[in-house]
Amino acid sequence: MNTLPIIAITMGDPASIGPEIAVKALKEKRIYEICKPLIAGDADVFEKIIAEIGLDVKINRIQKPADATFTYGTIDVIDLQHTDISKLEYGKINAMCGEASFRSVEKVIQLALDGAVDATVTGPINKKSINEAGHHFAGHTEIYAHYTGTKKYAMLLVEEQINVIHVSTHVSLRQACDLVKKDRILEVIELLHKGLTRLGKTDLKIGVAGLNPHAGDSGLFGTEDDEEILPAVEEARNRGFDVEGPVPPDTMFAKAAMGAYGGVVAMYHDQGHIPFKLAGFKWDAARQQMESVKGVNITLGLPIIRTSVDHGTAFEIAGKGVASPDAMILAIESAVQLSQNK
Structure with a gap:
């Protein structure tokens, strides 16, 4: 266990499927067999989604990676406390959610630059919400490039x-x-x-x-x-x-x-x-929802490792418990592979 890489996962937009797919991915026991995962975000958001969709998992609120237990069945969350849970509405563009998702990304970048984690994985963000919070970036790639000082990526x-x-x-x-x-x-x-x-x-x-x-x-x-x-x-x-x-x-x-x-x-x-x-996304016409969403986004050229799901916030199904964690699982697996071949 001590030799496994520490993978820091961002919450994504709290109003999106980001928290749901992160929790579902960490419900897969095999993830704990290949890495030591933790999440940067708001613990209240994860407590909420776990309760609403009935997942058998616990949240361990921590302040830094050294506090994590990395125990299957208990998800370690670096609690950033940027979301007022009483004001959270799924599927809505919101500056509060933009701020929370941005700070989650900022946190994992800093952890990676400091060498506290081996790789980072990002959940989906809403660009409009982030910009309404005052962070004027076109997306994750540009945020990472800015905070790592990367010109060629x-x-x-x-x-x-x-x-x-x-x-x-x-x-x-x-x-x-x-x-x-x-x-x-x-x-x-x-x-x-x-x-x-x-x-x-x-x-x-x-x-x-x-x-x-x-x-x-x-x-x-x-x-x-x-x-x-x-x-x-x-x-x-x-x-x-x-x-x-x-x-x-x-x-x-x-x-x-x-x-x-x-x-x-x-x-x-x-x-x-x-x-x-077209190759990675599969639509279930009978149920009128995505059956599987496979695809990983990797930013090359950075001094740190960043992988991501290659799908959006899916506001239309946020909070409903039907989001597929396939892309998040693949993103974590890719981050592990990259960390082993630095």
């Missing part, structure tokens, strides 16, 4: 078949096109290769998506593919990487889903997220 999404990294994420589509530059593409190719290696992947062939339809079709539909993406791919090959591209994205992601690549590079947020979620 990228988002990697991991699923059973598709592993995708992004040249840009939380910017407008118009701005995303302007960010397709040789140096940035080469940077994320290198980050992807390192990330796949640390995750223990053996297939390191990388596909690089084009930006325009048909990857520009020799300049007929845009010049970025020939002038920025192709030179980056050629330089990556010169550096010893097994890279193919620019590949028309509709073809590349179909090939990736069938195992043609160990990882792929998307040029912007939705180009990567849409096929990724």
